[in-house]
Amino acid sequence: MYRYSLRKRVAIAFAMCVAVLSVVWGFAFFSAIRLSEDRVLAQQLQRAAESYPSLTMNLRGYDEVGSLPESLREWAQTNPAEGLYEFHTEELHVAVIPTNNEQRNAFVVFDVAGIEAASSEDWWLLLVITGVVGALGALGFGLGVLVMRRAVAPVAQLAKVVADIDPEKLSTEDHKRIESSRFGDDEVGVLARTIEKTLERISAFVERERYFTGSASHELRTPITVIMGALELLEQSDLSESDAKVVDRVRRATFEMKATIEMFLCLARETDDGLYGEQFLVMPLVSQAIDQQRHLLNGKCVDVEIDDLSKPIACGHSQAFSIAVNNLVRNAFEHTLEGQGTITIHIKEHELFVTNKVSSEANEGHTPTEASSHGYGLGLGIVQRLCERNRWSFSLHADEARVAARLSW
Template sequence: MPHGLPRNIRIAFILRLALASLAVIATVLIASTVVKHSLIHTLLQEEALHYWELYASSPAQPPPNTRGLRGYLVLRGQSELSLPEELRGLGPGLHSIGRELVLVDERAPGRLYLLWLGPQAERLFFWSGTLPLLLCLAVLYGASYITYRFFRRLVSPVSWLARQVAQWDPREPDTSALAPDRLPKEVQGEARQLAEALHGLSQRVATQVARERDFTRDASHELRTPLTVIRVASDLALAGDLPPRAVRSLQRIQRSSREMEAVIDAFLILAREADIEPQSEDFDVAEIVLDEAQSARDLLVGKPVELTVVCNAKPRLHAPPRVMHVVVSNLLRNACSYTDEGRIEVTVDSDQLVVRDSGIGMTTDAMRRAFEPFYRVDESRQHSTGLGLSIVHRLCQRFGWKVELDSVLGQGTTATVRFVP
């Protein structure tokens, strides 16, 4: 799990540590700078007070001159030319010259210049700033490392559980590692409860999937048997001498049985896994469109609606032919159901199939929901189940086709199936 919970925790700790380090460094630097200036200022003031006390008892007392401190005295009325050039012109108070600090203390006898040398200031800065900073950072890093190891141990059972689930085969998940008697000792508390729940859930899902597969297989077999009987019986009946009306009825029965077989095949295809290829063959789209248009004309009996088919090309596709039967049949049934007068035109081009009607049309919101199962534009039309476009959409997705809708309320709808994405 390169992008899992441990990595996120590690990144969070690194960011937290970086921000905390910046805050500590800034705080210690500011504090040490303030401490350095205030402490040196206090020391220089005390040194100046001590010198003036000595000067009061003996004016011949020389200014301080040690390894870390230089003193200069300019009596009142004397010139500042005896001072180093960088000290000339400084007024009373504390001054910073490069790495050195200078205190100018003025009294009645004159001015005392006390110069705190840079190395001494740097050593003071180290002891009052750098060393505390290093100690703070060491404590911070140590505490963060211990905390990180603690949290890592806390989330390790969750990470282990996530890795186990990620290795499952969706079709046949192996959940034996999540069995209660096989869980590692470190998987305790909520993680153990989650593992046991996932183990039970996966077993129920596997049972349900097996039950659905059995049902799909059995239902397919049981539905095909009566359809075969109907088709054979209608074939035998058509072989006899029958009146034209009976012949037309038997032909409609045969077309309906073929349509039902196509629907069963389509449902079986949708029920299979996506990586299981159905039996496919090359077929002529125009032939299927003409056949389905002939069946759709029976739905327009008594309606002032004209159905025409225009074949500008004869594209051939490689897929189960009955899938295209279901797609065309549902598009034509929708067009016939929602068109009360006018015309329905089916156009076959080299890369697409277009079904255009002059029916009631759809609003923008209806077009967005048109592919939802059981959604109907007009609830008053009881013959519509709301499944047709949903089935068309799922079948087109399954075989890499693209179905699009374009509609104007009150003017009609155009459905386009593009064979080339």
């Protein structure tokens, strides 16, 4: 396993890359210098061999301006300062040297004719140097990528493992792949241990959720079923008017409790994803919700109008849709007072509107809101979550004249 931390490995990799490139560039420059020296000496030797047996002298010294080559005499008469001069046309290099006589200087002339490379050779040499530099640059880039990839390989491996894990469907193999012991004790190991602990907590939470929903589904519904059965037997017996009203209130409260239990179980359940793709008719569920909540209009002079222009079909969880519609209808029935007008339920192909009018006295000082459930029951927050779960859209608009809930699918 890795002996150093990720930070140290990256620093070491960078230092190694720079060191290798420096050595390669050093060898390249050293080789270029040696080749230049060898070439100059080879050119001088070649020129001497061509003039054998009378050997030519490339370097000559001159004490007098008049003894200089004719092409340099006019320039020498200007009394140039001490230094080195180059004459490209004459292919001469001249060194001006001071002498004891302050009135004149000495000259050393180096004839490079036949020694310096021709212009065409210069272009070839430039091309070769460019190619070498480009090759070294590519080598450095490839080396840097290779070294850095090796340095950050644990991070890439951990990222790949995490990307392949589905948090909603954790398995034993997922826990083995993310096992922190595979990533050492450096920063990557710390990150792997944190992710491992997080996955363990998620797995434990999902297991508790499955156990709870499985147990609650049976333990909570059983007493409700018993109560509803007992109420049916009571309703069949001879009851006084006051007892019948009490039984009716118990029946409604029991039904609301059953709806609440089903609503929360529907939100908590993770194992019925297959039901979120079913298709169902909207109108029967709306009619059922109206019938179940109609008792809330007892004692109120309020009309309910259903504007059904089509027979829409929605896609999702039918029970979740029924719960959402029940909440919207119940809120409309509960918050509509006598004399406030008609409750309208408008059904389109992909939308459902539940609208109830409100009096200005009841809403004095009320500020219009958009998509706000404040004052309209906890149920609207649950409706929002059910819609998000089924990829439906829900909004609520309230102003001084009316409250309109919109559910689209």
